[in-house]
Amino acid sequence: MTTRRLVLSRGAAFVGAASTGLLLPQIARSQSNKIRVGFMLPYTGTFAQLGVAIENGVRMAIAEKGGKLGGREIEWFKVDDESEPSKGVENANRLVQRDKVDVLIGTVHSGVQMGIQRVARESGVLNIIPNAGVHAATRGLCAPNVFRTSFSNSQPTRALGKPMMDKGLKRTVWITWKYAAGDEAFEGFKESYTAAGGTIVKELGLPFPNVEFQALLTEIASLRPDAVACFFAGGGAAKFIRDYAAAGLKDRIPLWGSGFLTEGVLDAAGPAAEGIMTTMHYADSLDTPRNKQFRTAYATQFKMQPDVYSVQGYDSGLLLAQGLAAVKGDMGNKPALYKALETQVIDSPRGKWSMSKSHNPVQDIYLRRVENKDNKVIGIAAKALADSGAGCRMA
Ligand code: PHB
Numbered sequence: 001m002t003t004r005r006l007v008l009s010r011g012a013a014f015v016g017a018a019s020t021g022l023l024l025p026q027i028a029r030s031q032s033n034k035i036r037v038g039f040m041l042p043y044t045g046t047f048a049q050l051g052v053a054i055e056n057g058v059r060m061a062i063a064e065k066g067g068k069l070g071g072r073e074i075e076w077f078k079v080d081d082e083s084e085p086s087k088g089v090e091n092a093n094r095l096v097q098r099d100k101v102d103v104l105i106g107t108v109h110s111g112v113q114m115g116i117q118r119v120a121r122e123s124g125v126l127n128i129i130p131n132a133g134v135h136a137a138t139r140g141l142c143a144p145n146v147f148r149t150s151f152s153n154s155q156p157t158r159a160l161g162k163p164m165m166d167k168g169l170k171r172t173v174w175i176t177w178k179y180a181a182g183d184e185a186f187e188g189f190k191e192s193y194t195a196a197g198g199t200i201v202k203e204l205g206l207p208f209p210n211v212e213f214q215a216l217l218t219e220i221a222s223l224r225p226d227a228v229a230c231f232f233a234g235g236g237a238a239k240f241i242r243d244y245a246a247a248g249l250k251d252r253i254p255l256w257g258s259g260f261l262t263e264g265v266l267d268a269a270g271p272a273a274e275g276i277m278t279t280m281h282y283a284d285s286l287d288t289p290r291n292k293q294f295r296t297a298y299a300t301q302f303k304m305q306p307d308v309y310s311v312q313g314y315d316s317g318l319l320l321a322q323g324l325a326a327v328k329g330d331m332g333n334k335p336a337l338y339k340a341l342e343t344q345v346i347d348s349p350r351g352k353w354s355m356s357k358s359h360n361p362v363q364d365i366y367l368r369r370v371e372n373k374d375n376k377v378i379g380i381a382a383k384a385l386a387d388s389g390a391g392c393r394m395a
Pocket residue numbers: 108109110111131132133134153181232233234260
């Protein structure tokens with residue numbers, strides 16, 4: 001009886017508060033007026049360092065713009081997605097439903113992005129993709145509230161085939177992790193390499209994130225191709241590079257790849273990485289004041305060298321800061337917000353880029369060679385390359 005009365009009287013008090021507009025939690029929230037920004041990134045596993053680099057980049061860009069978004073202070077949230085696709089929806093909902101974020105920044109892994117994509121499309125929450133290249137995100141499942149600041153999976157490798165053929169490498173074995181990122185990187189490679197007259201001798205693969213490369217390296221040795229081309233990234237890439245050299249292949253069969261192979265791993269891979277040729281939308285040694293200023297500031301702040309993931313994070317921060325400044329922090333007027341984000345030109349360390357209609361960067365792809373632990377620019381492999389955006393219909 002006592003309990004019931006207590007409940008009733010509390011209920012009455014609650015109704016009273018509501019009718020006089022005194023719902024305290026709501027008042028506290030609207031008064032604070034903070035923008036809630038959630039990171040959904042891998043902080044453990046083979047892509048852990050990618051998640052850290054992205055978060056560093058985002059925070060650095062926003063700090064440089066005064067530490068606010070459209071004049072509003074920021075409240076940060078964080079979820080480790082472990083690069084685990086089966087938990088993608090659940091983890092995205094932690095940020096969207098539980099933490100009620102206004103912006104979800106994530107993620108790295110294409111399979112996990114498919115979970116975020118679903119939650120973003122259903123909830124309408126603003127999603128900035130700072131890495132995951134899965135085609136569907138800016139093609140068949142594109143959405144007005146989803147913007148990618150990185151690349152589509154076939155974008156870097158669409159610039160890979162021609163420079164290989166220019167070097168007379170006519171027969172190539174392809175090797176990758178078998179999931180969307182590897183399969184779609186292969187699409188770009190196949191298209192560009194066969195168009196230039198090359199022959200793909202064999203496609204090899206292993207499940208993500210396995211690093212048992214030995215049997216596949218033995219097979220490569222027996223196939224004796226002119227070159228090997230691949231997609232690997234993060235900790236697994238460092239191991240692939242070392243195992244490739246240890247198997248005695250480094251000086252016999254040149255190793256090429258999309259540039260993720262040599263991003264953030266050059267210390268871990270050591271001399272085994274020297275000479276690897278890749279195509280990518282960034283290079284450490286880009287000789288521009290913008291890149292130099294970025295690299296010095298990042299190294300000073302985080303006591304480590306930036307890589308393409310730091311740049312993609314940084315550009316995500318710039319996009320948010322510029323877009324929200326344009327609408328003065330008002331995220332309520334969605335058409336105005338999306339228009340502002342769509343029309344920004346990002347003055348990136350990689351070079352200036354803009355959004356395609358399907359919300360993917362239109363950008364230059366560089367040809368690079370690892371020299372003295374540095375991704376050195378050899379030239380531009382593709383100018384202002386856009387993803388096709390095939391099948392994208394903005395709702
Ligand atoms: C992806 O899964 O989309 C992915 C992951 C790591 C990379 C690039 C793409 O470096």
